[in-house]
Amino acid sequence: MRIATxxxxxxxxxxxxxxxxxxxxxxxxxxxxxxxxADSAFPGLAFESLGYRSAHHGEGRWNGVAILSRVGLDDVxxxxxxxxxxxxxxxxxxxxxxxxxxxxxxxxxxxxxGHDHYRYKLDWLARLRQHLExxxxxxxxxxxxxxxxxxxxxxxxxxxxxxxxxxxxxxxxREALRALEEWGLEDAxxxxxxxxxxxxxxxxxxxMFHKRQGMRIDLLLATAPVVETVTFALVDRQAxxxxxxxxxxxxxxxxxxxxx
DNA sequence: ATGGTCGCGCAGCGA
Numbered sequence: 001m002r003i004a005t006x007x008x009x010x011x012x013x014x015x016x017x018x019x020x021x022x023x024x025x026x027x028x029x030x031x032x033x034x035x036x037x038a039d040s041a042f043p044g045l046a047f048e049s050l051g052y053r054s055a056h057h058g059e060g061r062w063n064g065v066a067i068l069s070r071v072g073l074d075d076v077x078x079x080x081x082x083x084x085x086x087x088x089x090x091x092x093x094x095x096x097x098x099x100x101x102x103x104x105x106x107x108x109x110x111x112x113x114g115h116d117h118y119r120y121k122l123d124w125l126a127r128l129r130q131h132l133e134x135x136x137x138x139x140x141x142x143x144x145x146x147x148x149x150x151x152x153x154x155x156x157x158x159x160x161x162x163x164x165x166x167x168x169x170x171x172x173x174r175e176a177l178r179a180l181e182e183w184g185l186e187d188a189x190x191x192x193x194x195x196x197x198x199x200x201x202x203x204x205x206x207x208m209f210h211k212r213q214g215m216r217i218d219l220l221l222a223t224a225p226v227v228e229t230v231t232f233a234l235v236d237r238q239a240x241x242x243x244x245x246x247x248x249x250x251x252x253x254x255x256x257x258x259x260x
Numbered sequence: 261a262t263g264g265t266c267g268c269g270c271a272g273c274g275a
Contacts, residue, residue, distance in 0.1 A: 009275080010267055034275090036267075061268065109275065149275095203275085204265035247266075247275080 001071060001098060002027045004238075004252035005145030005218055006199070007106070011035040014246055015043055019071060021239055022050050024164045027252060028071045029097045031104035031145035035036065035064035038201040057093040063105050064090050065146070067104045067251070071098035082131045099260050101136070102228065105146030110167035118167060121128070121149070125176035129183060138184025141260055147201075147248065150177050155196040156216040168217060185221040188253045200235050209240055218251045229256040 001201040004027040008014040011032065022030070027059030030052075035042065038060035047054045051070050057078035067073065077094040078086050091106045105128075108121040128144075136142060150173045152161040163169045181187070189198075199214025208214065222230070240249040 013267065034267095062274075111274080206264045208265095244266095 006250035007033040007147040007248035009246045012214040030068040032066040033106035067103045069097040100141040103144040142223045158213040186227045188222045229259040
């Protein structure tokens with residue numbers, strides 16, 4: 001079972017690239033972020049024609065997350081599944097796809113250290129941690145895929161010195177990510193690829209992609225039963241090339257579900 | 261080259 005995550009930076013602008021990618025990568029499950037669509041504008045029929053069921057949670061203009069699946073799509077929940085006040089933004093979507101509970105997340109960017117949005121980011125991650133503790137079991141198959149807007153370690157950015165004082169690499173952000181890992185999630189891509197220089201996001205500006213100056217902020221966090229059966233992991237840099245690319249590349253893992 | 265790019269939506273913000 002191939003599970004992927006991709007921040008598409010507008011699904012309206014990216015639909016041809018997403019369709020092309022589905023055709024050649026053939027993921028079983030794809031988590032999308034930054035669709036920037038209202039639910040009424042989500043192109044579900046286009047995905048249906050390619051063999052995918054889909055669910056979307058969006059508000060239009062900003063944010064927006066989706067899950068596509070060709071192995072079933074059940075028990076869909078939009079937003080935090082914790083009976084508390086709804087999130088102000090459309091950043092989270094849950095669905096059960098075959099044997100795996102899947103969550104697509106677009107973690108707040110944070111904007112600047114000390115900004116209200118930075119506090120919102122940390123609160124958002126803490127709320128996810130609380131929800132996992134209250135309602136999930138790390139012994140069961142769960143994958144949270146998305147744009148976490150956090151580089152887990154210094155090796156996940158092209159030059160840590162360039163990020164002095166910036167969001168995405170601060171200790172509170174990394175601590176919030178570690179809290180998810182301490183509950184029972186693991187960075188599945190990193191487990192198979194410990195080498196540095198592997199990124200999932202490159203700024204559009206200044207030829208950052210061609211200079212290989214990126215950040216690895218798109219993660220597939222998986223519980224132990226999933227992570228122990230991962231046979232392959234990849235950042236598809238091809239999808240960052242060519243005509244009208246997203247500024248993020250898709251990240252995928254292959255899971256041997258027979259061993260789940 | 262002292263700025264570089266997108267997307268949204270039509271100015272300027274967010275990333």
